Amino acid sequence: MAAAFLVNTVAPYLRCDGPEDVRKAMMSAASDLCYLTGYMAVDEGFHGLAQQYYLKALQLAGASEDHLTYCTTLRGMSVQATDRGHGQYAARLADAAAAASPQAGPRMRAFLAGQQAHASAQIGDRNNANRFLREAEIAMEKAESRTKTFGSYNPSSLTYHIGQVRYELGDLSGSISALAESDKLRLSTFRRTRIRYLSLLAERQLEIGHPEEACVTWENILDIYPHVASGQCDEKIADMGSRIKPYVKNRNARELYERAHLVAPKLIA
Secondary structure: OHHHHHHHHHHHHHOOOOOHHHHHHHHHHHHHHHHHHHHHHHHOOOHHHHHHHHHHHHHHHHHHOOHHHHHHHHHHHHHHHHHOOOHHHHHHHHHHHHHOOOOOOHHHHHHHHHHHHHHHHHOOOHHHHHHHHHHHHHHHHHHHOOOOOOOOOOHHHHHHHHHHHHHHOOOHHHHHHHHHHHHHHOOOOOHHHHHHHHHHHHHHHHHOOOHHHHHHHHHHHHHHHHHOOOHHHHHHHHHHHHHHHHHOOOHHHHHHHHHHHHHOOOOOO
């Protein structure tokens, strides 16, 4: 639907004549929609398509001098690269996003620095990871002392990045603690995000040797899953089945596996 709207409605308007300020406003709105469409493509696992939309978003944001969407898109591309394990590209994109927003307010600075920290940690750059994380924490403290903006980068998001940095730098138990705290701070309405990040928590609980704790976390995920439609969440549920299957002799693991099969029979073998 988003792609059809871009092709059938937005593109014809962008080809129309009009005052410069109106054309820039149109390009700015179109760039934001391209970014959103790219983000949706990432969620469905179409990563090459997502990059095409992200690049178009950058082009339109640059032409319209929309610095916010330009920086947000670069950061989104960095997040995509990080999630795909391309740390070097992720770090370059995160740094480019920060460099393109020199006048960023504290919440935006935290938004950018948190991703810089995660990307730096993924390539083993401990010094920069910790430096950017501290910058994000200081910026968040400033932002939280001001008026809060619903849905923007918040303490839950920052704590998630702390968990990711700790994990990349080898602190598994610290990562688990941070991810658990992040979920406590996150609004329950963010179901898709909760599934993705709780899945990371469960995977790391299993990795550290606590399968029963992981089962409790995955049970929470199964409570949320029927209320979302997301390719990434589907992948997480399928991955959960693969990870828990070797533990089915454990009663909790077996009950979880059986419930998962009922909730998502197409995803659980």
